[in-house]
Amino acid sequence: MTDLIKYTAAETASAIAKGEVSAVEVAQAHLDRINAVDKKVNAFLHVDSEGALAAARKVDDKRAKGEQLSPLAGVPLALKDVFTTKGIPTTCGSKMLEGWIPPYDATLTRRLKDADVVILGKTNMDEFAMGSSTENSAYGPTGNPWDLTRIPGGSGGGSAAALAAFEAPLAIGTDTGGSIRQPGAVTGTVGVKPTYGSVSRYGLVAFSSSLDQGGPCARTVLDAALLHEAIAGHDPLDSTSIDAPVPAVVEAAKMRDIRGMRIGIVKEFAGEGYQAGVMQRFNESVELLRELGAEVVEVSCPSFTLALPAYYLIAPSECSSNLARFDAMRYGLRVGDDGTRSAEQVTALTREAGFGDEVKRRIILGTYALSSGYYDAYYGSAQKVRTLISRDFDAAFAGVDVLISPTTPTTAFPIGERADDPMAMYLADLCTIPSNLAGNAAMSLPCGLAPEDNLPVGLQIIAPAMADDRLYRVGGAVEAALNDKWGHTLLEEAPAL
Amino acid sequence: MSLVSYEEALASYDPVMGLEVHVELGTKTKMFCGCSTELGAEPNSQTCPTCLGLPGSLPVVNAVGVESAIRIGLALNCEIAEWCRFARKNYFYPDMPKNFQTSQYDEPIAFNGYLDVQLEDGEVFRVEIERAHMEEDTGKSTHIGGATGRIHGAEYSLLDYNRAGIPLIEIVTKPIEGAGHRAPEVAKAYVAELRELIKALGVSEARMDKGQMRCDVNLSLRPNGTEKFGTRSETKNVNSLRSVERAARFEIMRHATVLTDGGTIIQETRHFHEEDGSTTSGRIKDNAEDYRYFPEPDLVPVAPAREWVEELRAGLPELPRVRRARLQAEWGLNDQDMQSVLNAGAVESISETIAAGAPADQARKWWMGELARRANETGTELSEQPITPAQVARVCALVAEGKLNDKLARQVIEGVLAGEGEPDQVVEKRGLAVVSDDSALGAAVDQAIADNPDVAAKIRDGKVQAVGALVGAVMKATRGQADAAKVKDLILEKLA
Numbered sequence: 001m002t003d004l005i006k007y008t009a010a011e012t013a014s015a016i017a018k019g020e021v022s023a024v025e026v027a028q029a030h031l032d033r034i035n036a037v038d039k040k041v042n043a044f045l046h047v048d049s050e051g052a053l054a055a056a057r058k059v060d061d062k063r064a065k066g067e068q069l070s071p072l073a074g075v076p077l078a079l080k081d082v083f084t085t086k087g088i089p090t091t092c093g094s095k096m097l098e099g100w101i102p103p104y105d106a107t108l109t110r111r112l113k114d115a116d117v118v119i120l121g122k123t124n125m126d127e128f129a130m131g132s133s134t135e136n137s138a139y140g141p142t143g144n145p146w147d148l149t150r151i152p153g154g155s156g157g158g159s160a161a162a163l164a165a166f167e168a169p170l171a172i173g174t175d176t177g178g179s180i181r182q183p184g185a186v187t188g189t190v191g192v193k194p195t196y197g198s199v200s201r202y203g204l205v206a207f208s209s210s211l212d213q214g215g216p217c218a219r220t221v222l223d224a225a226l227l228h229e230a231i232a233g234h235d236p237l238d239s240t241s242i243d244a245p246v247p248a249v250v251e252a253a254k255m256r257d258i259r260g261m262r263i264g265i266v267k268e269f270a271g272e273g274y275q276a277g278v279m280q281r282f283n284e285s286v287e288l289l290r291e292l293g294a295e296v297v298e299v300s301c302p303s304f305t306l307a308l309p310a311y312y313l314i315a316p317s318e319c320s321s322n323l324a325r326f327d328a329m330r331y332g333l334r335v336g337d338d339g340t341r342s343a344e345q346v347t348a349l350t351r352e353a354g355f356g357d358e359v360k361r362r363i364i365l366g367t368y369a370l371s372s373g374y375y376d377a378y379y380g381s382a383q384k385v386r387t388l389i390s391r392d393f394d395a396a397f398a399g400v401d402v403l404i405s406p407t408t409p410t411t412a413f414p415i416g417e418r419a420d421d422p423m424a425m426y427l428a429d430l431c432t433i434p435s436n437l438a439g440n441a442a443m444s445l446p447c448g449l450a451p452e453d454n455l456p457v458g459l460q461i462i463a464p465a466m467a468d469d470r471l472y473r474v475g476g477a478v479e480a481a482l483n484d485k486w487g488h489t490l491l492e493e494a495p496a497l
Numbered sequence: 498m499s500l501v502s503y504e505e506a507l508a509s510y511d512p513v514m515g516l517e518v519h520v521e522l523g524t525k526t527k528m529f530c531g532c533s534t535e536l537g538a539e540p541n542s543q544t545c546p547t548c549l550g551l552p553g554s555l556p557v558v559n560a561v562g563v564e565s566a567i568r569i570g571l572a573l574n575c576e577i578a579e580w581c582r583f584a585r586k587n588y589f590y591p592d593m594p595k596n597f598q599t600s601q602y603d604e605p606i607a608f609n610g611y612l613d614v615q616l617e618d619g620e621v622f623r624v625e626i627e628r629a630h631m632e633e634d635t636g637k638s639t640h641i642g643g644a645t646g647r648i649h650g651a652e653y654s655l656l657d658y659n660r661a662g663i664p665l666i667e668i669v670t671k672p673i674e675g676a677g678h679r680a681p682e683v684a685k686a687y688v689a690e691l692r693e694l695i696k697a698l699g700v701s702e703a704r705m706d707k708g709q710m711r712c713d714v715n716l717s718l719r720p721n722g723t724e725k726f727g728t729r730s731e732t733k734n735v736n737s738l739r740s741v742e743r744a745a746r747f748e749i750m751r752h753a754t755v756l757t758d759g760g761t762i763i764q765e766t767r768h769f770h771e772e773d774g775s776t777t778s779g780r781i782k783d784n785a786e787d788y789r790y791f792p793e794p795d796l797v798p799v800a801p802a803r804e805w806v807e808e809l810r811a812g813l814p815e816l817p818r819v820r821r822a823r824l825q826a827e828w829g830l831n832d833q834d835m836q837s838v839l840n841a842g843a844v845e846s847i848s849e850t851i852a853a854g855a856p857a858d859q860a861r862k863w864w865m866g867e868l869a870r871r872a873n874e875t876g877t878e879l880s881e882q883p884i885t886p887a888q889v890a891r892v893c894a895l896v897a898e899g900k901l902n903d904k905l906a907r908q909v910i911e912g913v914l915a916g917e918g919e920p921d922q923v924v925e926k927r928g929l930a931v932v933s934d935d936s937a938l939g940a941a942v943d944q945a946i947a948d949n950p951d952v953a954a955k956i957r958d959g960k961v962q963a964v965g966a967l968v969g970a971v972m973k974a975t976r977g978q979a980d981a982a983k984v985k986d987l988i989l990e991k992l993a
Contacts (some may be wrong), residue, residue: 083553083554084551084553090552090553092552097552100552102551102553103546103551104546104551104553104554106553182853184586194535201555201795202554202555203553203554205552205553206553206795208554208794210794210796229827236557237555237557238557239554239556239557239558239795239797240556240794240795240796241795241799312498317791318791318794320587320789321585321587321597321789323598323793324548324589324596325552325594325595325596326552327589327591327596329656330549330550330551330594331552331592343591343654344589347591367789370587370785370789370790370791371789372787372789375789375791381789407779428791478782
C-alpha cells in the first residue's frame with residue numbers, strides 16, 4: 001500500500017480508472033501517510049478525512065456505475081489554506097481567521113470538486129501569503145522534507161512540503177511574488193504560476209489582487225499540466241479572468257521535443273548573492289537545453305533590477321486595503337469586546353492581536369505608500385516600473401520563446417536564519433517577482449541538488465501571457481532528460497521521514 | 498447664539514455653494530453582485546459573500562448600473578469618459594463591509610456638464626456639473642440606546658447590509674457662484690430639477706423621503722466683491738427639497754454670524770435638523786482625512802464604446818425642461834400661469850388628468866383650484882391628495898355630459914377625497930345628479946314665478962336680464978341640483 005503514495009497523479013488516476021485500486025484506498029493511504037509524518041512536517045493546518053473519504057467513495061460509485069471519470073478523478077490533493085472551502089476552516093495561516101468556516105467555495109475549490117479531485121485538507125502558509133519561508137504562519141513553521149530544520153519556501157510551503165513528503169500527489173498554491181515557484185524550487189517539486197487571469201481568484205483570499213494567481217503544484221510536469229487544465233478557464237465571478245481557451249498544456253507536457261525552440265537566459269539573474277551550486281546546476285540545465293536541440297541565447301532585461309522594490313510597494317499597497325476588512329465586525333477573531341469599548345477600539349485591539357509582524361509591516365508600508373503626498377512617488381512610480389518590466393519582457397519575447405533563470409538565488413535556508421531580516425527574506429523572490437508584475441506565466445522544476453548542501457535547485461521557465469503551454473513543453477522535455485540522466489526522479493534522493 | 502438676519506448676511510457676504518447628490522439607482526441587482534435591491538426586506542437577508550465583503554469574494558460590475566450612469570451623464574450634458582476605472586476609497590466604518598468603498602476617483606464616468614434650472618420667477622440659472630461617478634452604497638447602522646440616534650452615546654449598534662452594494666451615482670456640481678441672495682432657492686431648484694430628470698430617465702424613483710436621493714450642501718461665504726472662497730461646511734444628508742433650501746439659508750446666516758463676530762469657520766460636516774431648520778457640528782474635516790484612493794485592482798476598466806454612448810444619447814427621453822415647454826404650449830398657458838402650475842407641483846397631476854380624457858383647462862382648474870387649496874391647507878404635496886387624475890377626469894366628464902354642474906362637481910370631489918369611493922359612487926350615494934327632469938323643474942319654475950310676480954312682470958315687459966333672480970330661486974329650491982342654463986330657458990319660455 002505504501003506504493004500508492006509514490007504514484008504520480010496520472011498513474012493514480014489511471015489505476016483508479018482501470019479498477020486496479022479504489023479511490024478510497026488511495027485516499028486512505030494518503031491520510032495514513034499524513035497521520036504518520038505530518039507531526040514532523042506540519043504541512044497541513046486542517047485534514048478533512050471524512051470529506052476526503054466521501055469524495056473518494058463518490059468516485060468509486062461512479063466507476064461502479066460505469067460513468068465516465070474525469071482525468072483526475074480520485075486523485076488526492078492538498079489545498080493551500082487561502083482558498084475558501086464551504087464548511088471547512090480557512091485560516092490563511094492567520095489567527096485573524098481562526099475558526100472561520102466559509103459559507104462558500106472558491107471557484108477553484110468548486111472546479112476541483114467537480115473534477116472529483118479528493119481534497120485531503122488545507123495546507124500551511126505564511127500568514128495571508130506574505131513570506132518566503134512559511135515561518136510567518138500563526139500555526140508554526142513547516143519543515144522541508146529534505147531537511148526538517150530548513151524552510152520549505154513560502155508562502156506555499158505547506159503545499160510544496162506535502163508533495164515532497166508524499167502526503168499528496170497534487171497541491172494548489174498561489175503565487176503573488178513567487179509563492180508557488182520558490183517553494184517548488186527548494187523542495188524539489190514542480191510549481192506553476194499560470195498567466196494572470198487564467199485561474200479564477202474568486203474565493204482566493206486576496207493579498208495583492210493585481211498579482212495573486214492560483215496555480216498547480218505537483219511532483220511531475222505532466223501532473224502539473226493535468227491539474228492546470230482542471231482549474232484554469234474563464235470565470236464570470238472574477239472580472240480579471242481571461243475569457244479565452246486554456247492553452248493545451250497537457251499535450252505540451254507530453255511532447256518532449258524542444259528542437260528549434262529559442263530560449264533566453266536572463267542576464268540580470270546571476271552574480272552576487274547567487275549560490276555557486278545553484279548556478280552550477282542552472283548552467284548544466286542550459287547545456288542540457290542545447291543538447292535537446294534548443295537555441296539558447298543571453299538576453300538583457302535591465303528593469304528587472306527594479307522589480308523587487310516596485311513589488312514591495314505595489315503588493316503592500318493593495319494588501320493594506322485588502323486586509324482592511326478584518327475588523328472583528330462580521331467574522332473571525334474579536335478581541336476586547338467586553339461591553340465597554342467602542343467598535344473602533346475593538347477593531348484596533350483585534351488587528352493588533354490577530355495579525356503577525358510581517359502582515360503588520362506590509363499594511364503599514366502600503367498605507368504609507370498610498371498616502372496623499374506620497375502616492376505618486378511610491379505607488380505611482382512602482383506602477384511605472386511595472387510597465388518598464390512588461391516592456392522588457394515584450395522585447396525579450398520578440399526574440400525568444402521562453403526565458404530561463406534559477407528560480408531562487410539559494411537553496412533552502414535554515415528555519416530562523418532570515419526570520420529577523422526581512423530584506424534577506426525578500427531576496428528569495430528576486431527571480432520570480434518580474435513575472436507577477438508582468439502577469440505572464442512561469443514554472444519552476446527541479447534541476448538537481450546543489451553539491452555544497454545536497455538540497456534541490458529549481459530551474460525557472462518564463463513564457464509570455466497565455467503561452468503557458470511553452471512552459472510545459474520545455475519543462476516536460478527537461479524533466480524527461482534529467483530523469484533519464486539520473487535514472488530516477490530527484491525526490492527519490494530525499495531522505496526518508 | 499443669535500444669528501444675524503439673512504438680509505444682513507447677504508449685505509456683507511457672497512455665498513458659494515457646492516451640491517453633492519447621491520442617487521440610488523433602481524437596478525434590480527446590486528452594483529457588484531447579484532443580490533436584490535428591494536427595499537424593506539428582513540435585515541441582512543439580501544446579502545452574499547461579495548456585498549458582505551467576505552474573504553475571497555470579488556466584485557463584478559452591473560452593466561445596467563454603468564448604462565444608467567452614462568444616461569444620467571448625457572442628460573446632464575456631460576462628456577462621457579472613453580476609459581475610466583473604479584477606485585477604492587479606504588476608510589474604516591462598521592457599516593462598510595470591506596472597509597473601503599468601491600467608487601471612482603480621478604476618472605469619473607461623466608464630467609463637465611450643466612443643468613439649467615428655472616427659479617420661481619421664471620429666471621433660468623445654469624448650474625455647472627463637475628462630475629457624475631459610480632459607487633456603491635454602504636450598509637445601514639442603527640444606533641440603539643443613545644439619546645440622539647447617533648453613534649455617540651449609543652449602547653450598541655445594529656448593522657443591516659441589505660443596502661451595502663446598492664448602486665449609487667454621485668453627482669457633484671462645480672462651485673455655484675453668483676446666486677447671491679437666491680442661493681438657497683437655486684439649491685432647491687437644482688435638486689428639484691435633478692430629481693425630475695432622474696425620474697424622467699427612469700433610473701431611480703428618486704424618493705428623497707426613502708433615501709433614494711440624498712443631498713449634501715457645501716457652503717462657504719466670502720466678503721462681497723472678493724474672489725477667494727471661504728472655508729466651507731458640509732451639511733450632510735439633507736433629505737427634502739424644503740430642507741435643502743433651509744439648510745443653505747441657515748448656513749449662510751450661521752457663517753455670517755461667525756465671520757461678523759471675527760471668528761473663523763471650521764471645515765467640518767454638519768447635521769441638519771428638520772424640526773427647527775438648524776445645523777449642528779458633525780466631524781472635523783480638515784483635509785487631513787486621507788482616503789488613500791487607488792485604482793480598484795479587482796475590476797477591469799470601463800470603456801464604453803462610442804457607438805453605444807451615441808445610442809444611449811439618441812434614446813434619452815424628453816427631458817423635463819423640454820417637456821415643460823411643450824406642455825405649456827399644449828395647454829395654452831402664459832409664462833406666469835405655467836410658473837404657478839410648476840410652483841404648485843401640479844404638472845404631473847394635470848398632465849395625467851388630461852391623458853385620462855379631461856380638457857386642459859378643466860384639469861388645470863381642479864388641480865390649481867380646489868385641490869391646490871386643500872394641499873395648502875393640509876400642508877401636503879399635491880400629488881399626495883387622495884384622489885387620482887383619473888377620478889378628476891371622470892368628474893370633468895360628468896360635467897361635460899351635463900350630469901353635474903360646477904357646484905355639484907365640487908361636492909363630488911369632496912366625496913372622493915373623503916374616501917366615499919369613485920366619482921360615480923359619490924354622485925349616487927349623495928344624490929348629486931343635476932335635476933333635468935322637465936316636469937320636476939317645471940313645477941319649481943312655476944313656483945318661482947308665482948312667488949315673484951313683480952320679477953315675472955319685468956321679464957314679460959322685456960327686461961330679460963331680471964331672469965337671474967328667478968333662476969336663483971329655482972336653484973335654491975332644487976338645492977343646486979338643476980342645470981342653470983336649462984332653468985333659464987324654461988323661465989323665458991313660460992314668460993314669453
